[in-house]
Amino acid sequence: MxxxxxxxxxxxxxxGPPGSGKSTFARKHFKPTExxxxxxxxxLVADDENDQSATGDAFDLLHNIADKRLKRGRLTVIDATNLRTPDRPWLLSRARHWQRPTVAxxxxxxxxxxxxxxxxxxxVVPSRVVRGFHSLLPxxxxxxxEGWDTVHLASALSTRPNSPNVR
Known part of the structure; x- marks a missing residue:
């Protein structure tokens, strides 16, 4: 590993796009609270993770939680597609605000x-949606x-179910 x-x-x-293994990787290698x-x-905001009409409120909540964790110096793993270029600057700016290192x-x-x-x-996310997100891979x-301190390719990391914590 x-x-x-x-x-x-x-x-x-x-x-990464839906289905690329982000959530599986996160669950295998990080504490649920991270x-x-x-x-x-x-x-949390709509009682349905598929309710796309709740996305704006969901990201307001995600940003609030991330900001509070960064303020306290806690490891904060953002499990979202993070594929649209305009979505990433907020993450970088808040990490910089709290003087925290950034890893993509x-x-x-x-x-x-x-x-x-x-x-x-x-x-299952519709195939056309996955294809659209995949086309946005940076x-x-x-x-x-963009300013990320460290960038890792997930293909170079072990995602075996019984791997010890990656940290």
Whole structure:
């Protein structure tokens, strides 16, 4: 296993399309309290993680939780697609505000792999939506240019079910 070094109090953004393995990776390698999930926030505000009409409120909540955790110096793992370029600056600015290091983990699996994984999930996202998100995948160079302190490719990290904590 290749360890994922995370500095104390870091903001870690998981970046990838639906079905790319972000949530599975997060559950395997982080404490539940360290993960701030857009799906979970959507379920908190609408009782349904699939209710896209609740997305704005869900992200308000996600940002509030992330900000409070960063303020306290707690590891904060953002489990959302984080694929749209305008979605990432807020994360970077809040981490910088609280003087916390930033880590991006890019889930860059081929579209066919992501589509197959998506089809096997309990909550299947429409194929066209997955394809659209996949087309937004940034490069590691782009993420570095945006200002992320560290960028990891998830394909280089172990995601085996019995792997010890990556930290």
């Amino acid at each position: 290749i360890p994922l070094p995370l500095p104390a109090g870091a903001l870690c953004a998981l970046i 993960i701030v999930s857009s799906d979970f926030c959507r379920s 983990v890019l889930f860059d699996a081929p579209l066919a792999t992501v589509q197959a994984q998506n089809a096997g999930r309990d909550r 490069t590691t160079a782009q993420l570095h240019d």
